[in-house]
Amino acid sequence: MIPYTRPDAEKLILVLLQARAGGVHPLSLELAGAARRLAAEGDFRTAGVFFTGNLSAAAETALGTCGLEEVWVYQDERFSPFIPELHAAALVRCAETLRPGILLAGATPEGRSVAPLAAVPLETGVTADCTDLAVDAEGLLVQTRPAFGGGLMARIITPLARPQIATVRYGVLRGAEAPGKTRLRFAGAGPLPPARTRIEELAVSNGASGDDDDDAEYALVLGGGIRAREDIGLFKQMGESLKAEVFCSRILVERGWFPQSRQIGLSGRCIAPRLLITLGVSGSVQFMAGIQGAKKICAVNTDPLAPILRIADLPLICDLYQVAALFP
Numbered sequence: 618m619i620p621y622t623r624p625d626a627e628k629l630i631l632v633l634l635q636a637r638a639g640g641v642h643p644l645s646l647e648l649a650g651a652a653r654r655l656a657a658e659g660d661f662r663t664a665g666v667f668f669t670g671n672l673s674a675a676a677e678t679a680l681g682t683c684g685l686e687e688v689w690v691y692q693d694e695r696f697s698p699f700i701p702e703l704h705a706a707a708l709v710r711c712a713e714t715l716r717p718g719i720l721l722a723g724a725t726p727e728g729r730s731v732a733p734l735a736a737v738p739l740e741t742g743v744t745a746d747c748t749d750l751a752v753d754a755e756g757l758l759v760q761t762r763p764a765f766g767g768g769l770m771a772r773i774i775t776p777l778a779r780p781q782i783a784t785v786r787y788g789v790l791r792g793a794e795a796p797g798k799t800r801l802r803f804a805g806a807g808p809l810p811p812a813r814t815r816i817e818e819l820a821v822s823n824g825a826s827g828d829d830d831d832d833a834e835y836a837l838v839l840g841g842g843i844r845a846r847e848d849i850g851l852f853k854q855m856g857e858s859l860k861a862e863v864f865c866s867r868i869l870v871e872r873g874w875f876p877q878s879r880q881i882g883l884s885g886r887c888i889a890p891r892l893l894i895t896l897g898v899s900g901s902v903q904f905m906a907g908i909q910g911a912k913k914i915c916a917v918n919t920d921p922l923a924p925i926l927r928i929a930d931l932p933l934i935c936d937l938y939q940v941a942a943l944f945p
């Protein structure tokens with residue numbers, strides 16, 4: 618193929634929509650809403666693409682009301698189970714046809730694997746794990762993401778190659794959904810390259826996958842202020858009393874007290890609960906990258922200068938063990 622560049626691209630934002638639990642991933646619906654906002658900023662049209670082995674009624678309803686102008690639904694049994702290279706090949710074909718100026722995908726394990734695989738044949742790049750998106754006065758996508766270990770937020774543009782591809786982390790666009798009637802267009806997948814990957818067995822995840830897709834309403838995050846491994850049970854009990862999922866900062870993973878899949882932050886996962894309670898977490902920039910979508914934050918720390926207390930809706934300067942004692 619001949620890669621297309623800025624002058625050849627359509628003023629179109631294409632969203633890679635992703636299936637989840639028989640429906641559509643909530644992050645895809647957030648991306649659809651964000652695409653509409655960006656389209657208004659830069660005078661773009663919007664479209665989505667959805668690859669499925671078997672389109673469920675729930676997915677069809679969600680796609681039909683996601684708010685994009687149209688969604689291309691490619692139904693083909695080769696799309697299930699998920700094989701990244703097949704989804705990427707189909708996405709490349711779709712991009713070659715529609716020639717979007719911007720292509721957005723979720724920073725889920727699926728989106729993170731498909732986006733770069735598609736970028737290579739399209740001869741463009743990917744800005745991975747964005748935390749914010751905007752369109753500048755020239756109509757370029759401004760992609761914000763933490764850089765240099767989270768020490769600064771980089772604003773990245775792709776001036777020449779098209780599409781400008783960005784993956785976006787879960788939770789950071791929470792509330793962006795903009796439901797509205799969407800025209801569904803059905804198409805065949807056509808010839809796809811033979812997959813080099815063969816799925817032998819699908820194992821059910823026990824939550825150790827590290828997916829950024831936790832829908833916990835309430836979350837408790839434990840940090841370096843926890844004194845001993847034996848104390849973890851106390852906080853798990855507190856989590857149970859509050860019906861809160863228990864996570865940790867990286868320091869507790871390094872101490873070997875939690876698996877990496879429970880780590881929140883830049884090199885961990887993102888969560889976006891209604892209420893987040895942190896216990897003994899200082900609030901490093903790397904940690905904060907994982908909690909941007911949290912609606913309300915209650916932070917417990919003995920150090921009045923701890924950065925987390927500055928961003929907390931309810932900062933509590935006290936001993937975390939005193940707080941845990943309230944939940945016997």
Ligand SMILES: Cc1cc2nc3c(=O)[nH]c(=O)nc-3n(C[C@H](O)[C@H](O)[C@H](O)COP(=O)(O)OP(=O)(O)OC[C@H]3O[C@@H](n4cnc5c(N)ncnc54)[C@H](O)[C@@H]3O)c2cc1C
Pocket residue numbers: 765766767839840841842843865866867868880881882883884885886896897898899900901902903904917918919920923935936937938
């Ligand atoms: C490239 C890179 C990526 C990283 N990615 C991540 C990441 O994804 N996630 C992450 O978390 N970190 C990450 N880090 C590490 C990060 O920089 C911090 O070291 C880490 O977040 C510190 O964890 P913490 O705040 O829980 O622990 P600490 O820094 O040890 O802070 C403990 C806090 O607990 C308070 N405290 C102590 N005792 C009590 C008590 N009894 N009651 C109440 N408060 C108390 C202290 O005042 C202190 O503020 C990364 C670092 C790098 C360089």
